[in-house]
Amino acid sequence: MPSRLSYVWLSLRRGLGSRAAAEALRAFGSPDALYAADRKMLATAPCGLCKAQVDALCDKDTAEAERIIGECAERGIQIITAGDSAYPDRLRAIADPPMVLYVRGRWPDFDVTPGIAVVGTREATAYGLQTAESIGTALARAGFITVSGMALGNDGAAHRGALRAGGLTVAVLAGGVDVCYPPRHRGLMGDILLSGAVVSEYPPGTEPKGAHYHDRNRIISGLSVASVIVEAADYRSGALITARHALDQGRDVYAVPGALDAPQSKACNELIEKGEAALLRSPQALVRAYNGLLRVPPAARRAEQTPRRQADMRPAAPGREAGSGGNKQEPPAKTGQKQAPTALPETLRGEERRIAELVQQGVSTPEELIERCGLPAPRVMALVTMLEVDGVLRREKGRLVMGGR
Template sequence: MPRDELAAWLRLLLTPGLGRTTARQLLAAFGLPETIWARPSDSWDGVVESSLAKAMAWPPEGFDAALSAHERWLAQDNARHVITLADPRYPASLLDTADPPLMLFVHGRLDALAHPQRLAVVGSRNPTPQGAQNAAAFAQSLAASGLCIVSGLALGVDGAAHEGALRAGGVTLAVVGTGLDRVYPSRHRDLAHRIVAQGAMLSEYPLGTPPLAQNFPQRNRVIAGLSMGTLVVEAALQSGSLITARLATEQGREVFAIPGSIHSPQSRGCHALIRQGAKLVESAQDVLEELRLADPTPRTDGDPPTQACATEGELLDALGHDPVSLDALLARTGLPTSALQAQLLELELQGVVARLPGGLVQRVAQG
């Protein structure tokens, strides 16, 4: 992007008091940002209040340093991009929402933004162990079926969803609430590097933006807007994931929810969504069928691709009839952890297996 063009858009983004709605009104009235800034400030009075027009007359404090920082960031890596509302590469699904970002800062593969089938996978930052396993297993199976998995890089379900998509060799897109010159949370630094290699990191916030609390609910509208549907894995009743689901509904997108134990607070948000009309799903195939997408590699529901699995009878034999730990089952079956968890989930949903305190599982006596 030429320096003058980058400067004009960045000034629109960084001017204090100039929100996204007013900025889009200026663009609608005058055209590209270069045209806006070339006009005398009194010509903006019909679009913005006179006090704001006066404040807009000069670049904001520190603007030259911010512009130089963005130029250096772009020059360091040819996988770094700035995409504006006027750019033909701007995702059409996001452009169609009520509040599209003015600019998108991208680090990674641009084809993740152009992917025709994107699904958001979101949930609790403090999921149960089963919730984290569900997020990874669903994302892995859906990514293997060709969907781009969109999430927010947060701890818990978000991180598990990105990991699952990467494990499948699929594409994943992380929408973050900070500038792309930092990774939040910091423990996801390695995950962020792997996402850049296999998908993309995306933010509407300029470089230097810290992890401010108000940015994350705003980030959720981008996650929902990029996606054809949103899958909520686990969520408490007061949860940012429910904000994402509500925004997806408002945007006319599908919402899916995985049911859980009636005793778990982390399941109550999903149950509330189901009561409100979200699609109850028990397997990745349920999501694909609802979206009318063919699964090119049918598998046992929830079973991660390319991993060996025991038959249901063999797994039940390994379980026996007494409570057993996951480690003991791993030793008895020789299965990878993710494959065993996926098959146990299927048996649990069928009512054949129950989870017990202490991480134990047990067969349920059939009457």
């Protein structure tokens, strides 16, 4: 039997549970071997299955799995199993990974581009909405994937922030990927599908219900290197459940502090007070903390480490910038009066210094920087963001200029 069919069959075993399914899969080595196992083999397996779980695995009917696979093929819904290379390693590493992911849209490579979860309450304050959106924007500009649950309030704001910055965002749903909930987020879901993806462990047509939300939160945190809790009122908050999952998975948790008397910030303040979450002072702190996880292809890294060509070391001809290779550069943005070039901080090294030098020479847009330095776009955007935070660069009328420090 094809492995995909075995995985879908396994994911549909009622009463088994994702943790028991993962443990059984590890015990038998493959979904095909698990499907072929008889009652005696299942009952004596080292994973310690109970009778109800053995009964579930003894049901070898694949009709429902075959129907779902056929329906997904007809509707363009991607099925990613735990055995596929497209399945994220971080999600596979949790104790109870979903056996199958159903995906619509453009599924990103989480093993190359890290995801950071941004979640919160549906009853968000204006402060919370603005904060969630700014975090989504900063993560997108730096090249991270913003992961959230497409719920009302903070979740939706985080998705919108990433989308407005032209970045990647992924929504994890508590129902089928063809079921938009809440209905008023139909437009947001459409926007996410244009540049990112919606994902669920539930087959198409599944309506969201209470228990599903708890389970989907482990996927939100499992896909991510860290989870940010923007607002959460109490222990019943879905965002707080996401934080608990992240802590259980050994992932980092951040909380946005709020006013002492703000109900929506009560759980966030408590997480910080107990030392279970780090206090998030700014979105740029996340960029700095995880910037090293943005992978740079070896060829680009070698190019960065290669000394400049001898031709680039010659004095520039009149009207040309040094290192331009003979191509005339765009003039720097006018600042009202001519100033001497700003000296770069001695602490700048490697890629950051190269970016700053290019801006100093007159390169003033991210697109030009990407073309000139040979680094991947997400890496360039992350470096620019960090240089802006440090005051080395700033934006003036949409163009990058030296910050004057």
